[in-house]
Amino acid sequence: MPVDALLTQDELDFIRTMQHNPQLNVRDTTASLLVNGGTQIRDLLTRLAANEQVTIQAQFENQQMSFPLQLVEDEFHALHLQLGAPSIYEEGPMVRPWRLMLKEPVVLETEKGQISHYWVREISCEGVLLEVRDGHRPPRRFSLWFSPEGHEPMPLHGTLRRKTEQGHYAYQLRQDNPQETERLRQYILAQHRRTHPQMHA
Structure with a gap:
């Protein structure tokens, strides 16, 4: 050289x-x-x-x-x-956000990583279905962290809407900034790709 x-x-x-x-x-x-x-x-x-x-x-x-x-x-x-990242909706009697039904519930955590008594069973870009364990009452509002395996923790802020027939609690999500919303959308999109690969081929 x-x-x-x-x-x-x-x-x-x-x-x-x-x-x-x-x-x-x-x-x-x-x-x-x-x-x-x-x-x-x-x-x-x-x-x-x-x-x-x-x-x-x-x-x-x-x-x-x-x-x-x-x-x-x-x-x-x-x-x-x-x-x-898209918002995904499913049609039925009414159009509603597509919900990811988790195979295993994921516990919500505090900002310091301590586990709560609230477990996510279903999640969408606009709402979450929680299972409340250990005899605790459902909070009217919560601000906790969702940490699905293989993903960075995401902050979730929810307001109680109703109790379901199965005894779970439906919350409407409110994200505090666009980055939080985008991270949740990216997570939902990744899970939608796994569930419906034919739509993303």
Whole structure:
């Protein structure tokens, strides 16, 4: 290698390895959005996404998916349209958020990691069904952490809505900031992919 070379042979080999790694060359197609239809449509969507909540709806059998359209800024400060994690709804006598029924209930924890008496049996982006154990009364409101296996803990804030026929308690969720909402949506989406792989193929 010439004396004035900018990179060593090891550095060149590393770069070549990175370029030929198939896992690093796969685009994330779940978040990308290509708008075909000219600059007028793209400009209109960009203006709407900057000032209003814009969603793209998809229908599959008895389920609806509502993708938020967001403006994101890249490292060069250019703005791009990007799809966020969808809200998933199921149709029936009424349209309601798709609920993940957990195989095993997950205990809610305090901020310090102490377990509570409240166990999540079902969860959606808008609500949670709790089982209350050890003779405790259901709280009117709670702020606890949901820590499903393999995922970072997520804060949940719920308000009691009703008691079910099975003796569980339905709570409406209220997330305090958009990042919390997005993390819960991403978790629900990942579980929906496992449950309904044909919709995400």
